[in-house]
Amino acid sequence: MSWLLERLQKYKDDRGMMANLRCVLVKNKRHRAWPALNRLGVAIDDEIHAFIAGLFASHPETAGTGNLGNTCKSIEQQRNEKRNDDNKLTPTERRFQYLLAAERGEELYQRVLRMIIMAKAHGISVNYDQLETDLKFWGDRIKTEWAATFWTSGSAPVYEEDI
DSSP: OOHHHHHHHHTTTOHHHHHHHHGGGSGGGGGGTHHHHHHHTOOTTOHHHHHHHHHHHHOOOBOSSOOHHHHHHHHHHHTTOOOOTTOOOOHHHHHHHHHHTOOTTHHHHHHHHHHHHHHHHTTOOBOHHHHHHHHHTOSHHHHHHHHHHHHSTTOOOOOGGGO
16 A cells, blocks of 8 residues: 555545545645645645545545456446447446546546546445556556456456567
């Protein structure tokens, strides 16, 4: 568990702290989160850690394994979405594809936030440790890992350089 999640776990039941941390997710309220981030030891200009803290404050149910591809697959299963023979994507698949097309930064954060809100609505926990790492190194490799866990159950992606 990362140092950030350890600290967040300590404040999990502090409703005021969690409310202030959720403010980091709203652009014109971010200044309200700065004192809470400071107490956690997160620099206010550290976008990724601040974002993870805000997500955790919104949905503090953590998982120990998997990535956001697993979370999105669980959402699809909870919503009981079935693929049809007409080759149309399920609503969750479309949303997941939209997420994978996101550019690093605000666009990516908003799309991840929507998926975390959906996970909360369905009672699905999130691996914030892995999400933190994936957001730091966002690129084709992370997108491929998420897609592989979403569309192929139980198999890891194979990369050219690994062959």
